C-alpha cells in the first residue's frame with residue numbers, strides 16, 4: 001500500500017502461504033485450453049475429446065503424486081470446496097453416525113463447515129499443544145461409536161506445524177472412522193503416499209504450489225461414501241456438477257509435475273538461517289509453532305511489544321510482503337485462532353508476523369528483509385509503551 | 389476491499405513518520421511547568437496508549453505519546469499530540485474523536501475506535517491533572 005509513495009524498486013514476496021506466482025511453464029501449458037482446445041469435456045465430438053484427454057491425463061498426474069488411483073481424484077474449485085465436500089459429503093452420506101472430530105487450528109474452510117454442522121451433528125474441537133500438535137491420546141479418547149469422521153489438517157497455514165497423519169490414520173483405522181486431511185499447504189512439500197498411510201480424503205489446492213487459483217482436488221479413497229454437494233450434471237464421478245475448468249486443471253497438473261524436492265531443501269535451508277538470525281539478533285522474539293515438525297517454508301515469529309499491522313505496513317513500504325496474526329488486521333478484531341490455540345497471550349498474538357518462503361526467494365532477499373525488519377522493529381518499539 | 393486501502397495519505401504519513409513519540413520526563417520541566425500523564429487500553433483489541441502533557445498556566449505546551457497499536461492508532465496518537473499543543477485545558481477537553489478522524493482525512497470504519505483511544509488518553513491525562521493524580525510540578 002505504501003509502495004507508491006516511496007518509489008521502491010525492490011520487491012520481496014514472502015507470503016507464499018497466501019498464494020504463489022504461477023510458473024511460466026504452467027501458463028504456457030494452460031494457454032491452448034482457452035483458445036483452440038476450448039472444448040467441453042462432456043461433449044462427444046472431437047473438441048470434447050481433446051478436453052477429456054487433457055482432463056484425464058491431469059487426473060493421472062495428481063493421482064501419481066500421492067500414489068493414488070486415477071479414479072480416486074476429483075477436481076474442485078480449490079481447497080475450500082474440497083474441505084466442504086469432504087466433511088459435508090461424509091456426514092450427509094452416513095445417517096447412523098453424527099459426530100465429527102477436528103482440531104482448533106484448522107483452516108476456516110474446515111472450522112466453519114464444522115460450525116455450520118453443529119446444528120444436527122456434534123463436533124469435538126481438539127486442543128493442540130504449545131508446538132501446535134494434536135494430542136493423539138486425546139484424539140483416540142474422543143472417538144465414540146457415533147464418530148463418522150476425523151478431520152485434521154496435514155500442515156497448518158499459519159504456523160506450519162505438520163501433524164503426524166500416519167499415526168492419526170492408524171487410530172482412525174483401528175476405530176473404523178473415516179479420516180480427512182487438509183493438505184493444501186503441504187502438497188508437494190511433504191510427501192504423501194496413500195498406499196503407505198491410512199487416509200480416506202485429502203484436500204488439495206493448486207494456487208499454493210505455483211498453479212492457478214480456483215482449482216483444487218479431493219482424493220477420495222475407493223469405497224468411501226460421499227454425498228454430492230453441488231447438484232447438476234454428472235461430472236467428476238457424479239460427485240461435483242459443473243463443466244470442468246480444463247485450463248485450470250491442466251495448469252494444476254503441470255505445477256505438480258514441476259514441483260521438486262530440491263526446492264523443498266532450498267526453502268528449508270533459507271528458512272533455518274532466517275529463523276536463527278531473527279532469534280539471535282532481534283531481542284524479545286519467539287518462534288510460533290514447533291521447530292521440528294514444520295513446513296519447509298514457514299517462519300512465524302512474535303516480535304514482542306509491537307503490533308503486527310504496523311510492522312507489516314513498514315515492510316510493505318520497502319516492498320516486502322508478509323502477513324500477520326494480529327487482531328488489528330482482522331475484520332473481527334480477534335487475534336488468530338491458531339496463535340491463541342497454541343497458548344499465546346493476546347498481546348503476543350498481536351506481534352506475530354508470518355513469512356512464507358517460495359522457491360524463487362534468495363538469500364539476498366532474506367538478508368534485505370532482515371535489515372528492514374530489524375529497523376522497523378526498532379522504530380516501532382521506540383514508540384511502544386510496552387517496550388522496556 | 390481491505391480496510392488498508394481506505395487509509396488516507398495523511399494516515400499513512402503520520403503512521404510512517406509519527407510526531408511527538410516518546411515521553412516527557414521530570415527533568416524536562418522548567419519552573420512553573422507541570423507534567424500530567426494518562427494511560428488507556430483499547431477494550432476492542434487490547435492495545436495501549438500513554439500520553440504525557442507538559443502544562444503551564446493551564447495551557448498544554450508540549451505533548452508526547454507512546455502507542456502499542458495498529459497504524460491507525462499510531463497515526464491518531466501522532467495527530468492528537470499535534471492538535472493539543474497550544475490549547476488551554478478547557479479547549480483540549482472539547483477535542484472529539486471525530487475531529488481527530490477528520491484531521492486525518494477520515495479513518496476506515498473498522499478503525500474508528502482507534503481514534504477514541506487517543507482522545508480517551510488525552511482526557512485521562514486531563515482528569516489526572518485536575519485531580520492531581522501523578523502530577524509532577526516544578
Ligand SMILES: Cc1ncc(COP(=O)(O)O)c(C=O)c1O
Nearest residue numbers: 078079080107157182184185205
Ligand atoms: C490449510 C488451507 N486449507 C484450505 C485453504 C483454502 O484453499 P483455496 O484458497 O484453494 O480455497 C487454504 C488457503 O488459504 C489453506 O491454507
Ligand code: FES
Nearest residue numbers: 328433457458502
Ligand atoms: S489498535 Fe487495534 S485496530 Fe487499531
